[in-house]
Amino acid sequence: MISAPQSIQLAPQDAVDLHLHTLASDGFWTPTALIEHLATNNFRVAAVCDHDTQRSVLEAMRLGAEKGVRVIPGVEMTCGWNDRQLHVLIYGISPDRNDQSAAAFRGCIADIDAMLQERAEDARQRIVKSGKELPSLEEILAGRPMWPFHVLSSAIKEGHAKGLKDAAELVVELGGTFTADLPVERVTNAARDAGGVVVIAHPGRADAVGVVTEADLDRLRAEMPIDGIEAHYRSYSDTQTAHYRKVAEERGMLVSCGSDSHAPNQPVNPRPWQARWCAELLSRLDVDVIIDMDKDEVWHEGMDPDAAKPESEKSESDSIASN
Numbered sequence: 001m002i003s004a005p006q007s008i009q010l011a012p013q014d015a016v017d018l019h020l021h022t023l024a025s026d027g028f029w030t031p032t033a034l035i036e037h038l039a040t041n042n043f044r045v046a047a048v049c050d051h052d053t054q055r056s057v058l059e060a061m062r063l064g065a066e067k068g069v070r071v072i073p074g075v076e077m078t079c080g081w082n083d084r085q086l087h088v089l090i091y092g093i094s095p096d097r098n099d100q101s102a103a104a105f106r107g108c109i110a111d112i113d114a115m116l117q118e119r120a121e122d123a124r125q126r127i128v129k130s131g132k133e134l135p136s137l138e139e140i141l142a143g144r145p146m147w148p149f150h151v152l153s154s155a156i157k158e159g160h161a162k163g164l165k166d167a168a169e170l171v172v173e174l175g176g177t178f179t180a181d182l183p184v185e186r187v188t189n190a191a192r193d194a195g196g197v198v199v200i201a202h203p204g205r206a207d208a209v210g211v212v213t214e215a216d217l218d219r220l221r222a223e224m225p226i227d228g229i230e231a232h233y234r235s236y237s238d239t240q241t242a243h244y245r246k247v248a249e250e251r252g253m254l255v256s257c258g259s260d261s262h263a264p265n266q267p268v269n270p271r272p273w274q275a276r277w278c279a280e281l282l283s284r285l286d287v288d289v290i291i292d293m294d295k296d297e298v299w300h301e302g303m304d305p306d307a308a309k310p311e312s313e314k315s316e317s318d319s320i321a322s323n
Contacts, residue, residue: 007286008070010044012296014289015272016282018047018072019089019201019230019258022060025050026149028263031060038270039067045287046270047091049074049258052112052180054095055144061094072285076201078112079184081220085209086184087201089230089256090191092285097194104190108182113145115180120146126174127151132160148178188224197284199228199256204240214247221251227284228254232277234261234268237308238301245299254281271306274299 010016021027022034027050029037038046046069048060057073064071073094079086093105124146127134137146137154144150152167161167168178188198200220203212212220212229220226231244232255248255257273275282277299279289291298 005065005070005286007288008044009288009290010275010282012274012276012279012289012291014044014275015042016045016257016275016278017043017259017261017270017273018045018074018091018256018278018281019049019076019233019260020046020270021050021076021260021262022048022056023144024053024056025147026262028266029261031056031063033264034270035060035063035067035069035071037264038064038069041270041272043069043270043272044275045070045072045282047072047074047089047258049076049089049091051076051087052078052109052116054109057095070287072287075109077108077187078179078181079187080181081184082216085179085181086212087209088184088187089199089201089258090187091197091199091281093191093194093196102194105187105194105196108187108190112180112182116147117145119177119180120148120151123148123151123171123174123176123178126171126176127155127160130174132158134158152178184220185224188226192225197227197254197281198225199230199254199281200226201230201258202233202260203229203244204233204236217247217251226253228256228281230258231255232257232273232304234259234271235308237310238304239310241299241304241307242301254278254284256281274303 022029022031048057054075061071072091074091077088079088134154136157140150140153152164155161155167161170171178191198200212202208229248231248232241255278257278259268259271261268261270275289276291282289
């Protein structure tokens, strides 16, 4: 088991990114390439948050320690709630935990992994039985457990579909499914028992699992432990970020910052969010940000040079809608 890292201190402007993916799920960063990129670009803290698995976390933590990058163990869980799906970021639970308090969370990871592997095999069989061979699947897997993403990727490579959306629709047309989720209450309660921090991912992305409204957020918080929201995100404008920060502040919630990078330039590289913007969350994860409140403003519009321009809001929700 990796020993618990010592608390570290960051300057307000130090670079952090708390939402990164690797090839363990649907990304293409190897842990080695990701950590090398982060170290070369002077990131101090990062969180590996693959979808529904922590297979890359321990390696990333080890490599990060060698390169001077604190890697926070994380995962982006696919959850079901109120007849929809949510993406929930869980921070601070190392996958090598074997204590009883982490048992329920380990069970969540194991169960959704098993569900995804079963659905992948079902999807593979349906596609092949329809007369569409998938000879590239073994190469795509490269020894990894088979998930629906790999089957869909093979269908694309073989020319059976133009992209992931088309490949997923093909599976559905053949009577299968390409996704899985666990009840959000089960996941969040298990994370709480293990001492994890629970954050709603990209609440304003209408093109992902859908917008999380203020009413949704309040209902979720009334039903289960929700600690924060991802108020800084790669596609948000300053206007959106200001709104999410206000939503979090009014409810006493934590703020997270994430690029959701899946590969080099896909859809973006890791973003150098300033540590001050998510200082309270970092503090919960044993990372102290030294802020002089008399001199250091936490965040204001115009502080992030990489913020999306207002026209990008046309394709995504401009706020957590008020009801």
